[in-house]
Amino acid sequence: MPTDNEFTRILQWPGYRVYQHKIDEKNKILELWVRRKRGNRKLECSCCGRKFEEAYDSNERAVRDLPWSEFKITVHIEVYRVPCPDCGVRIEKVPLLPSKAPFSKRFEEAVGEACESASARQVARRFKLAESTVRAIDLRYLERWAAKRRRPALRQMGVDEIHMGKKQKFLTVVCNLETAEPLWFGRERKQETLDEFFREELSGRQRRGIEAACVDMWEPYRLSIEQWTPQCKIVYDKFHILQHANEAIDEVRRAEFFRKGGRMRELVKGKRWLLLSRWMNLTPGQRRGLNQLFALNRKVFKAYLLKESLDRLWTYHYEGAMLNYLEGWIDQLRWQRLEPFQKLAMMLLEHLEGILNYCRTKVPLGVVEAVNGNIKTLLRRGRGYKNLRYLLLKAQRMAATRTELVVFRKAA
Numbered sequence: 327m328p329t330d331n332e333f334t335r336i337l338q339w340p341g342y343r344v345y346q347h348k349i350d351e352k353n354k355i356l357e358l359w360v361r362r363k364r365g366n367r368k369l370e371c372s373c374c375g376r377k378f379e380e381a382y383d384s385n386e387r388a389v390r391d392l393p394w395s396e397f398k399i400t401v402h403i404e405v406y407r408v409p410c411p412d413c414g415v416r417i418e419k420v421p422l423l424p425s426k427a428p429f430s431k432r433f434e435e436a437v438g439e440a441c442e443s444a445s446a447r448q449v450a451r452r453f454k455l456a457e458s459t460v461r462a463i464d465l466r467y468l469e470r471w472a473a474k475r476r477r478p479a480l481r482q483m484g485v486d487e488i489h490m491g492k493k494q495k496f497l498t499v500v501c502n503l504e505t506a507e508p509l510w511f512g513r514e515r516k517q518e519t520l521d522e523f524f525r526e527e528l529s530g531r532q533r534r535g536i537e538a539a540c541v542d543m544w545e546p547y548r549l550s551i552e553q554w555t556p557q558c559k560i561v562y563d564k565f566h567i568l569q570h571a572n573e574a575i576d577e578v579r580r581a582e583f584f585r586k587g588g589r590m591r592e593l594v595k596g597k598r599w600l601l602l603s604r605w606m607n608l609t610p611g612q613r614r615g616l617n618q619l620f621a622l623n624r625k626v627f628k629a630y631l632l633k634e635s636l637d638r639l640w641t642y643h644y645e646g647a648m649l650n651y652l653e654g655w656i657d658q659l660r661w662q663r664l665e666p667f668q669k670l671a672m673m674l675l676e677h678l679e680g681i682l683n684y685c686r687t688k689v690p691l692g693v694v695e696a697v698n699g700n701i702k703t704l705l706r707r708g709r710g711y712k713n714l715r716y717l718l719l720k721a722q723r724m725a726a727t728r729t730e731l732v733v734f735r736k737a738a
């Protein structure tokens with residue numbers, strides 16, 4: 327049977343020694359009682375950090391620590407209270423105990439690390455904890471990580487929304503385009519939503535430091551940005567514009583083939599996503615399939631060409647050339663009677679400044695999309711992100727460690 331001294335050497339809690347132990351071999355539980363070593367008597371107020379020589383009184387707390395072999399470890403630790411003149415009688419600061427919850431710091435770290443690559447449910451099973459406990463530990467783990475890291479400056483921001491389903495509807499996501507990291511979540515997608523970000527999260531200096539914002543052509547966001555950061559250039563995101571082009575071609579497809587029953591309907595079936603894909607991403611067989619479709623309907627063919635050629639707009643570096651290309655693109659719509667594309671052209675002209683701004687201020691394209699993709703992955707994987715703060719920290723951690731950055735390939 328090991329002695330308390332040996333237990334102290336195995337436990338390795340700096341500054342603490344084991345003075346009593348109890349082994350329950352049947353249930354595989356090892357309990358250790360620890361207190362400060364002689365010479366480790368500098369107490370600190372947990373509230374303000376003031377140092378004390380004398381304690382007010384002492385107490386015992388039981389926390390779970392990392393397992394030893396098959397044994398579950400419970401450590402009973404003697405903690406003191408200090409008579410702080412500023413804060414009143416307070417508990418001392420114990421670095422080994424990061425929160426009021428009954429776990430040691432290294433136990434929480436182990437659970438938090440496990441949560442980075444596994445779902446809360448899997449981690450719960452492995453550590454024999456409740457799932458809600460695992461989430462609470464993970465949240466504290468992430469909060470500690472966030473508290474001690476330096477925040478990069480925000481020069482280019484992305485704003486986008488995520489559709490959360492019928493009940494919660496939209497979530498506004500603000501991200502840092504340079505670090506590809508989400509910064510803030512807000513409920514809904516109103517002007518007031520984004521206003522809240524500027525008001526609550528940034529100082530006047532930080533707001534003045536923002537040079538560009540990459541957004542969807544969504545009026546409330548534009549209004550908010552113009553109000554809070556007048557110097558910031560609004561750049562309409564290529565991926566959003568191409569999304570609108572995809573919606574337009576989908577509309578043409580529906581209008582052209584909807585009423586045609588029978589054989590024609592059969593032929594078109596399953597080609598929807600082909601029409602939404604880029605030509606260069608298709609296999610020869612898929613290209614043949616599309617060509618069959620085009621042979622049947624010239625309008626759909628024309629619409630496909632328009633959609634395919636729109637993304638060349640972002641290859642230009644001079645706004646004159648970009649504008650020329652856009653005008654040429656719009657010219658092709660003449661006599662085509664492609665209603666959805668006409669609407670798209672109107673939309674592009676109305677947002678012309680923001681499209682041309684891409685030539686004036688280069689922003690990385692596709693980051694907004696990648697950030698959103700990561701958040702959606704998290705949402706799909708683990709239910710129970712009712713706590714938006716938790717979701718945000720999780721997504722930030724993911725971006726910082728780059729574990730699973732979803733590259734947005736489809737429209738690339």
Ligand SMILES: [Zn+2]
Pocket residue numbers: 371372373374375376410411412413414416
């Ligand atoms: Zn104090």
